[in-house]
Amino acid sequence: MSNQRVYLKGNEAVAYGALEAGLNAYxxxxxTPSSEIPETLAKEFGxxxxxxxxxxxxxxxxxxxxxxxxxxxxxxxxxxTATSSPGFSLKQEGLSYAAGMELPCLIVDICxxxxxxxxxxxxxxxxxxSTKGGGHGNYRLIVxxxxxxxxxxxxxxxxxxxxxxxxxxxxxxxxxxxxxxxEDVEFxxxxxxxxxxxxxxATGAKGxxxxxxNSLELDLQKHYKHIGNIFEKYKRIEENEVLREEYLTEDAxxxxxxxxxxxxxxxxxxxxxxxxxxKVGLFRPITLWPFPKKQLRKLASEGKRFLDVELxxxxxxxxxxxxxxxxxxxxxxxxxxxxxxxxxxxxxxxQKLEVVAA
Amino acid sequence: MSRTVLKVKQxxxxxxxxxxTHYCAGCEHGTxxxxxxxxxxxxxxxxxxxxxxxxxxxxxxxxxxxxxxxxAAHGRAPAVATGLKRVRPELMIFTVQGDxxxxxxxxxxxxxxxxxxxxxxxxxxxxxxxxxxGGQMAPTTLTGQVTTTTPYGRDALLTGTELDASRILSxxxxxxxxxxASLVLTEIEGERGSVYTIRNLLDAKRSVExxxxxxxxxxxxFVELLSTCSVNWKLPVLEAKRYxxxxxxxxxxxxxxxxxxxxxxx
Numbered sequence: 001m002s003n004q005r006v007y008l009k010g011n012e013a014v015a016y017g018a019l020e021a022g023l024n025a026y027x028x029x030x031x032t033p034s035s036e037i038p039e040t041l042a043k044e045f046g047x048x049x050x051x052x053x054x055x056x057x058x059x060x061x062x063x064x065x066x067x068x069x070x071x072x073x074x075x076x077x078x079x080x081t082a083t084s085s086p087g088f089s090l091k092q093e094g095l096s097y098a099a100g101m102e103l104p105c106l107i108v109d110i111c112x113x114x115x116x117x118x119x120x121x122x123x124x125x126x127x128x129x130s131t132k133g134g135g136h137g138n139y140r141l142i143v144x145x146x147x148x149x150x151x152x153x154x155x156x157x158x159x160x161x162x163x164x165x166x167x168x169x170x171x172x173x174x175x176x177x178x179x180x181x182x183e184d185v186e187f188x189x190x191x192x193x194x195x196x197x198x199x200x201x202a203t204g205a206k207g208x209x210x211x212x213x214n215s216l217e218l219d220l221q222k223h224y225k226h227i228g229n230i231f232e233k234y235k236r237i238e239e240n241e242v243l244r245e246e247y248l249t250e251d252a253x254x255x256x257x258x259x260x261x262x263x264x265x266x267x268x269x270x271x272x273x274x275x276x277x278x279k280v281g282l283f284r285p286i287t288l289w290p291f292p293k294k295q296l297r298k299l300a301s302e303g304k305r306f307l308d309v310e311l312x313x314x315x316x317x318x319x320x321x322x323x324x325x326x327x328x329x330x331x332x333x334x335x336x337x338x339x340x341x342x343x344x345x346x347x348x349x350x351q352k353l354e355v356v357a358a
Numbered sequence: 359m360s361r362t363v364l365k366v367k368q369x370x371x372x373x374x375x376x377x378x379t380h381y382c383a384g385c386e387h388g389t390x391x392x393x394x395x396x397x398x399x400x401x402x403x404x405x406x407x408x409x410x411x412x413x414x415x416x417x418x419x420x421x422x423x424x425x426x427x428x429x430a431a432h433g434r435a436p437a438v439a440t441g442l443k444r445v446r447p448e449l450m451i452f453t454v455q456g457d458x459x460x461x462x463x464x465x466x467x468x469x470x471x472x473x474x475x476x477x478x479x480x481x482x483x484x485x486x487x488x489x490x491x492g493g494q495m496a497p498t499t500l501t502g503q504v505t506t507t508t509p510y511g512r513d514a515l516l517t518g519t520e521l522d523a524s525r526i527l528s529x530x531x532x533x534x535x536x537x538x539a540s541l542v543l544t545e546i547e548g549e550r551g552s553v554y555t556i557r558n559l560l561d562a563k564r565s566v567e568x569x570x571x572x573x574x575x576x577x578x579x580f581v582e583l584l585s586t587c588s589v590n591w592k593l594p595v596l597e598a599k600r601y602x603x604x605x606x607x608x609x610x611x612x613x614x615x616x617x618x619x620x621x622x623x624x
Binding site: 065207 | 407428445466
C-alpha cells in the first residue's frame with residue numbers, strides 16, 4: 001500500500017495505519033461506528049504484506065479485549081484495540097492498570113454521542129475521559145486527535161512510537177464523522193522503529209531476575225515514589241511531545257480553537273473570512289494530552305481573543321481557559337447530540353461576538 | 359496396605375523464592391504455591407513460565423514464585439493470559455484465582471478462555487468465601503453458610519446455591535482438562551486419636567503437573583482446588599479441615615470432569 005493513493009474510510013485508514021506501524025496483535029469487540037476497524041484487521045490477518053501482524057482475536061467483551069491487549073503488551077508486543085464511547089467507558093479499567101503497570105498499547109475511540117447509549121452521530125464528549133485519566137488513579141493517556149482520514153492513517157505510527165518511548169498507553173480519539181468519512185490517503189514508506197522491550201517484558205526469566213508487571217504497591221511510601229516517577233515522565237512528555245496546527249494565527253485577532261472534525265469545519269470558516277479580509281485564525285491541538293498550553297498562552301499574551309468550538313457542551317474549553325489565564329476572552333460554541341457545527345453557525349457566532357460584520 | 363510416598367524434590371526448589379508467605383495459619387494457598395513450584399522444577403519450565411497473579415489472596419504470589427509475573431485486575435487473569443499466550447506461544451502461562459475472582463467477577467473471562475481452547479492453565483482456589491476482602495459471600499459459599507454478607511446464613515432462595523465452576527467448564531468443548539482436587543488434609547478419627555491422610559494432596563500434586571502438561575500439548579487446563587479459610591470461616595484450623603471433609607466435598611465432589619487428551623492415563 002506504500003506510496004500509492006487509496007480511497008478509504010477513516011476507520012479503514014486507522015486499521016491500515018496500524019498495520020503499517022508494525023501492529024503485532026489486535027483484540028476486537030464490535031461497536032458502531034468503529035466496527036470497520038476490526039473488520040479490516042480481520043480481513044488482513046494472514047496477509048503476507050504484514051509479517052509482523054501475528055494475531056487477531058474477537059473477544060467476548062470490551063473488558064476481555066482490553067485485558068488481552070494488556071497481556072500482549074506485557075509480552076512486548078504492539079497491541080491494539082478499538083471501540084466507541086460506551087465501549088470506551090468499559091476500557092477505563094484496563095487503561096488504569098496499563099498506566100500503573102507502565103505498559104505501551106494503542107487504543108482507538110471513535111467517539112459517538114452520549115451519555116449512555118446516546119446515538120451514532122459524532123461527538124467529542126469523551127474529551128474529559130480521554131485527557132484527564134478516565135479510570136481510577138493518577139495517570140494520563142497520550143491522546144492524538146486526527147482531523148482527516150490521512151491523519152487516521154498516520155497517527156498509529158506516532159501513537160505506537162510515543163507509547164513505547166514512554167511506556168504509557170496512547171489513544172487515538174476520533175469521532176463518528178472522521179471514522180466514516182471517505183478520503184484519498186497515502187501511506188509513505190515507514191519502517192517501524194525497534195522498541196526496546198527486553199528490559200521489562202514478561203518473556204520468561206531465563207538468565208535474569210524475574211520481571212514483575214504490576215500496578216500494586218502496598219508500601220505507601222514506595223507507591224508515592226512510583227506515581228511521582230510516572231508524573232516526572234509526564235512532565236517530559238509535556239515538554240517534548242506537544243503537537244498542534246496553527247493556521248493563519250500570526251496576524252489573527254480572533255483564533256478559533258477546535259480539534260478533530262470541529263477544526264475541519266473551522267478551517268473553512270477561517271478561509272471564508274480571510275477572503276473578506278477578517279483576521280481569523282485556527283489553533284488545532286493535535287495532542288489533546290499533552291495539551292498545547294504554552295503555545296496557546298503565547299498567543300493570548302499577544303492580545304488575541306478566542307472562540308472555542310467543540311462537538312460537546314464545553315470540555316476542552318476548560319483547558320483553553322486554564323492555558324490562556326484570566327483576563328482573556330474565550331467564547332464557546334458547542335454542538336452536541338451527534339450534530340456537527342456548520343460553517344454558517346460558526347460565522348453567525350462570530351457576528352454575534354462582533355468579530356465579523358452582520 | 360500399600361504406602362505412598364509423596365515425591366517432593368529434595369532441597370531448595372529453583373522456582374521458590376526465600377520470602378516467607380503472608381498466608382494465614384492453616385491456609386492452603388502456601389501448599390498450592392509449593393506444588394506449583396515443585397511442578398515447575400520437575401517439568402523444567404521455570405525460565406519460560408509467566409504467572410498471571412489475580413486479585414485476592416494469590417495476588418502477592420510474585421513474592422514467592424521465582425518466575426515472571428503480571429498482576430491482573432479482578433477476574434481478568436485469563437484474558438491477560440490469552441493476550442500474552444497468543445503473542446508468545448512458547449511461554450507456559452498460568453493463573454491462580456480465587457472463587458470470587460474466577461467464578462464471580464471473572465466468570466466470562468474464564469469461560470471464554472476455555473471455550474476457545476486457549477492453551478493456558480487456570481488454578482482456581484475454592485475456599486467458599488472472599489478471603490482477601492474479609493469473608494464475604496462467594497458464588498461457592500455453601501447454602502446456609504455464614505459469611506459477613508450472609509450473617510444469617512446463605513439464603514438459597516435469594517442468592518441461589520453454590521456455583522460449580524468445574525461442572526460448568528466440563529460442558530465446554532474447548533476445555534481439554536477439568537479436574538477438581540483438594541489441598542486439604544483429611545482427618546480420619548479413630549478411638550485413640552486422629553490420623554491425617556495426604557491422598558487428596560497427592561492427587562492435587564498430580565493434577566497441578568497434568569495441568570501444565572496439557573498446556574504444553576496445546577490444551578486449556580483447569581484445576582479447581584478445595585481449600586479452607588479458617589480465619590474467615592471463624593473456625594479453628596483443624597475444624598476448618600473437617601468442614602471441607604464433612605460439607606464442602608459433598609457439594610463439590612472431587613474428580614476428573616474432563617480429560618480430552620487423556621493426560622491422566624499417560
